[in-house]
Amino acid sequence: MIDSLKLDKRVKNLLLILREKDLVTYRHSVRVANIVHFICVEWELPNVELITRSALLHDIGKLRIPTHILDKNAKLNEEEWTLMKNHASDSFDILHSLFSPDEIDFQMIRHHHENEDGTGYPVGLKSTNISYNTKLIRIIDSYEAMTGIRPYRKPLTKEDAIGELKRYSGIYYDRDMLERFHYTINKEVSAVAKSSYVVGSHIL
Numbered sequence: 251m252i253d254s255l256k257l258d259k260r261v262k263n264l265l266l267i268l269r270e271k272d273l274v275t276y277r278h279s280v281r282v283a284n285i286v287h288f289i290c291v292e293w294e295l296p297n298v299e300l301i302t303r304s305a306l307l308h309d310i311g312k313l314r315i316p317t318h319i320l321d322k323n324a325k326l327n328e329e330e331w332t333l334m335k336n337h338a339s340d341s342f343d344i345l346h347s348l349f350s351p352d353e354i355d356f357q358m359i360r361h362h363h364e365n366e367d368g369t370g371y372p373v374g375l376k377s378t379n380i381s382y383n384t385k386l387i388r389i390i391d392s393y394e395a396m397t398g399i400r401p402y403r404k405p406l407t408k409e410d411a412i413g414e415l416k417r418y419s420g421i422y423y424d425r426d427m428l429e430r431f432h433y434t435i436n437k438e439v440s441a442v443a444k445s446s447y448v449v450g451s452h453i454l
């Protein structure tokens with residue numbers, strides 16, 4: 251699925267540019283898309299291709315963030331953090347000019363850092379105003395960020411990552427969806443690992 255999406259010229263070109271600029275975000279995006287795809291299939295959600303394509307490109311706005319900020323291993327200062335937070339709206343801008351609403355879930359892209367309690371960005375939407383697909387990528391984005399390989403830290407185990415997500419259940423993440431995600435990821439973790447490996451080997 252992911253590889254067939256990447257064959258679309260627009261998707262492929264964006265991912266190639268992202269890989270060139272920021273390998274960590276590129277790998278994160280591919281892994282997020284793999285997990286999102288896995289969950290969509292397990293939960294029999296409609297529009298699997300639309301959701302997976304959106305997951306693959308959710309961080310494409312990072313193309314507009316200066317490399318020294320993306321690569322910084324220390325805490326970002328206020329000005330850098332403000333720039334970094336623009337990436338969600340920038341992803342929306344870039345994708346809006348290239349895709350139609352039946353190809354990309356624009357709400358999911360623009361709001362993938364909104365929190366249940368309204369403390370997220372760019373708008374500060376609260377739970378009832380956050381769409382289902384947006385809540386889904388919010389969880390999986392964080393799960394991948396914790397469990398994925400990064401140059402500056404060891405990945406958390408699946409159990410530790412779930413534990414960390416649950417500390418913010420109902421605060422950042424939708425409570426019921428997080429429970430269901432926990433159940434599904436426990437059940438089929440080997441399938442996710444396998445799909446990640448396939449894509450991982452493809453990109454290395």
Ligand SMILES: [Fe+2]
Binds near residue numbers: 308309337338362363
């Ligand atoms: Fe993001």
